Amino acid sequence: MDASPDTPTADRRERKKAATRQRIADVATMMFGERGFDAVTVNEIAEAADVSKVTVFNHFARKEDMFFDRMPQARELLAQTIKTRPKGRTVVWAVRRMVQTHIKEQHPLLGLRERYSGFWQVVADSRALQVRARELGDEIEALLAELILAEGQVDERHARLTAGWIMTAIRTGLLTAVARVMADDPIEAINKDYAAFMKRSLIAVEFAAKLA
Amino acid sequence: MDASPDTPTADRRERKKAATRQRIADVATMMFGERGFDAVTVNEIAEAADVSKVTVFNHFARKEDMFFDRMPQARELLAQTIKTRPKGRTVVWAVRRMVQTHIKEQHPLLGLRERYSGFWQVVADSRALQVRARELGDEIEALLAELILAEGQVDERHARLTAGWIMTAIRTGLLTAVARVMADDPIEAINKDYAAFMKRSLIAVEFAAKLA
DNA sequence: GGATTGACTTTACCAGGTTCAGTCTTGTAC
DNA sequence: GTACAAGACTGAACCTGGTAAAGTCAATCC
Numbered sequence: 084m085d086a087s088p089d090t091p092t093a094d095r096r097e098r099k100k101a102a103t104r105q106r107i108a109d110v111a112t113m114m115f116g117e118r119g120f121d122a123v124t125v126n127e128i129a130e131a132a133d134v135s136k137v138t139v140f141n142h143f144a145r146k147e148d149m150f151f152d153r154m155p156q157a158r159e160l161l162a163q164t165i166k167t168r169p170k171g172r173t174v175v176w177a178v179r180r181m182v183q184t185h186i187k188e189q190h191p192l193l194g195l196r197e198r199y200s201g202f203w204q205v206v207a208d209s210r211a212l213q214v215r216a217r218e219l220g221d222e223i224e225a226l227l228a229e230l231i232l233a234e235g236q237v238d239e240r241h242a243r244l245t246a247g248w249i250m251t252a253i254r255t256g257l258l259t260a261v262a263r264v265m266a267d268d269p270i271e272a273i274n275k276d277y278a279a280f281m282k283r284s285l286i287a288v289e290f291a292a293k294l295a
Numbered sequence: 296m297d298a299s300p301d302t303p304t305a306d307r308r309e310r311k312k313a314a315t316r317q318r319i320a321d322v323a324t325m326m327f328g329e330r331g332f333d334a335v336t337v338n339e340i341a342e343a344a345d346v347s348k349v350t351v352f353n354h355f356a357r358k359e360d361m362f363f364d365r366m367p368q369a370r371e372l373l374a375q376t377i378k379t380r381p382k383g384r385t386v387v388w389a390v391r392r393m394v395q396t397h398i399k400e401q402h403p404l405l406g407l408r409e410r411y412s413g414f415w416q417v418v419a420d421s422r423a424l425q426v427r428a429r430e431l432g433d434e435i436e437a438l439l440a441e442l443i444l445a446e447g448q449v450d451e452r453h454a455r456l457t458a459g460w461i462m463t464a465i466r467t468g469l470l471t472a473v474a475r476v477m478a479d480d481p482i483e484a485i486n487k488d489y490a491a492f493m494k495r496s497l498i499a500v501e502f503a504a505k506l507a
Numbered sequence: 508g509g510a511t512t513g514a515c516t517t518t519a520c521c522a523g524g525t526t527c528a529g530t531c532t533t534g535t536a537c
Numbered sequence: 538g539t540a541c542a543a544g545a546c547t548g549a550a551c552c553t554g555g556t557a558a559a560g561t562c563a564a565t566c567c
Contacts, residue, residue, distance in 0.1 A: 096564060100514065124553065135516050140555065214426055217433075240471045244496060247463035248503075255456045284456060284507045291460075291503035295496045308533060312545065336522060347547050352524065 104142045107132045111149040116201055120150065120209035147215035150205070154219050157192050161223060165230050174231045175292070178249055179285040186278045193257060195264050195274060203261045224250045237292075245292040252284040316354045316364075319344045323361040328413055332362065332421035359427035362417070366431050369404050370438060377442050386443045387504070390461055391497040394468075398490045405469060407476050407486060415473045436462045449504075457504040464496040 110132045114123045125146055129136045143149045161181070168177035185193035206212045228246035232239055260277040264270065322344045326335045337358055341348045355361045373393070380389035397405035418424045440458035444451055472489040476482065 094564090096513075099564095103514080125555085126553085136554095137517085137556085138515055141515075144555095146554065214430070217429060218426070221429075240467060240492065243471075244464060244467045247467055248460055251459035251463050252456060255452060255459055259452045259455070280452065287503040287507035290506055291499040294502055295499035306534090308544075311533095315545080337524085338522085348523095349525085349548080350546055353546080356524095358523070 103132075103134065103138070107134060107139055107142055108149050108152040112152075115150055115205050120147075120205055120212050145215065147211055150212060151215060151219060153191075158223060158226060160192070162226060162230070165227075173289070174227070174234060175245070175249065175285060175289045178227070178253075179282065182253065182281050182285070183278060186274055186281065189274075193253070195260055195270065195277070197264065197270060200261070200264050204265065207265075220250060220254065241292070241295065244295060245288065248288045248291060249285065252281065252288055256281045256284065315344075315346065315350070319346065319351055319354055320361050320364040324364075327362055327417050332359075332417055332424050357427065359423055362424060363427060363431060365403075370435060372404070373435060374438060374442070377439075385501070386439070386446060387457070387461065387497060387501045390439070390465075391494065394465065394493050394497070395490060398486055398493070401486075405465070407472055407482065407489070409476065409482060412473070412476050416477065419477075432462060432466065453504070453507065456507060457500065460500045460503060461497065464493065464500055468493045468496065 107128065111123070111128045114128060114131065125139055126136055128149070129139045132139070139149075143152070164181045165174055165177045168174075182193055184190070186195070188194060189196050191199065206216060224243075224246050227249060228239075228243045231237070231245055232242040237245070256277055259280075260273050263273045319340065323335070323340045326340060326343065337351055338348055340361070341351045344351070351361075355364070360366075376393045377386055377389045380386075380392075394405055396402070398407070400406060401408050403411065418428060436455075436458045439461060440451075440455045443449065443457055444454040449457070468489055471492075472485050475485045
């Protein structure tokens, strides 16, 4: 997960910076988990991380980003998955395969485990986090639209439409599954159903996209 | 548009309250249009409407709601349109017909006119407004899902999925069309294309929903 | 050794939003 | 007509996220 095992003598500075960022994110995530996102102030986080408020905002543009601090990596992952797909496969196909893999491997991004449910509980309890989650989803949707557009088969509007439909399917499947996890349904049953739903609905999207 | 022509001696109070609310919304909308949403402070609005800041927040829970002050009516309209649809018609059918009507009649909600473009320009320039617009769209999506669920043909997850696909189609069509209006394309060409797109994509949604 | 860079700090400030303790208006009951 | 209750509205203080400016201190470069 770390930047480089082969940092010769190099940048203590960068390491320290990364460490500070990580410390802030960790302490913040813990506090959010304990008391809820809105009940924790940025000042408290700064104090707990032994840093000034301004430093917090130097590392994270918004308070919400301390919670979603791994999203940039997620976007990277999606982009890579799609760009390295086998020749002749569509973007939708690559997305479908990625989703299936995530569910099977219980990947943090789209997969589920009991112990992830705290994360989602915090989101469910905070309007600000839901707004930011939606925004991050939109960014991914835009990225997806670009990649679909790059296939060259359709115009921009159609690419956006397809990307929106894909994200709707993913969001719906994920949210429903998360709700079931929080209701203490058995994970295995949830995952089986979740995977089946994603397969069906993404195939339907592919059809609809051809039709529209 | 007014509450009741047959208010005997009754509620001057309510009328005054509604008038205050309207005055605030009007003055705010004008100021937003002139200087942009973020550049206008709530204090300025309060002063211009000759009212205290607290009063502003008594009428509108958030600053953004002064701008989107007609959304509650829009939701009402959607619900009525769907509930009063001819027997045997699906929710998607009713939505499609409503969208077509709005475009044809250049209804403020989903239709387009040159002079609406100021409205959309203000939204395009403000992150806060975009967030709120998305949120309002989500509320409508949830309403739509409920109505689809009430048809009794599908489970809740499927209803949400369908509602999400519908809203994606509408959002995509509307945003693209708005962009063209702002780029000064001729309205008639835009509307023709916009209507055709909505028809195609909503039919595709209906197909996909059956398939999924 | 001296200059430069860049992470971090302190202080002060802004704007949205809430709380509270009222005042002023209006409809109602006697 | 007077008393009273409800409720729209007010003023001021306060909280929180977020920004600006100016400067401190350690690591790096030459």
